Amino acid sequence: MRSLRLAPLAAVAVLAAACSSGGAPAATNPIASPTATPSGVASPEAASRIDVMLSDQLRIDPAAMTVPVGRPVTFVVTNKGTTLHEFVVGDQAFQDAHDQEMMAGGGMSMSKDEPTAIGVEPGKTKELTITFDKAGTTLAGCHVTGHFAAGMRAEITIQ
Numbered sequence: 001m002r003s004l005r006l007a008p009l010a011a012v013a014v015l016a017a018a019c020s021s022g023g024a025p026a027a028t029n030p031i032a033s034p035t036a037t038p039s040g041v042a043s044p045e046a047a048s049r050i051d052v053m054l055s056d057q058l059r060i061d062p063a064a065m066t067v068p069v070g071r072p073v074t075f076v077v078t079n080k081g082t083t084l085h086e087f088v089v090g091d092q093a094f095q096d097a098h099d100q101e102m103m104a105g106g107g108m109s110m111s112k113d114e115p116t117a118i119g120v121e122p123g124k125t126k127e128l129t130i131t132f133d134k135a136g137t138t139l140a141g142c143h144v145t146g147h148f149a150a151g152m153r154a155e156i157t158i159q
């Protein structure tokens, strides 16, 4: 009567083989877990990210920001308006140069992003990472025609 028991056992063996051949590689991944960071704990990286809003009221919010010297700072810039805005970081001379560039271009925005200047389409969010190498103050501004003059700027304190 042994032959009656062989059939179900063979079926189990086939099923087990099918399962292990499909699932084995995903079972262990030594790279995935050790780098997990505890949630809810502020890290130095988190402190160097600043959320910035650009609006059709021609404002950069916050209008004053403080950033560290010598460490990368990522500005997470959201345009919540319905027209293009820019986030151009640099001193007054740099801002003036961008304003002139804008007028020379007939009011058109920058044709491409630069290391410290981005254009942000309506409803979009873009990141700009800058390392400030010395303490002091600098500016952020939007140079779509008339915006900077209307007050679309922010002061950045580096310390």
Ligand SMILES: [Cu+2]
Pocket: 058, 084, 085, 086, 142, 143, 144, 147, 152
């Ligand atoms: Cu603007």
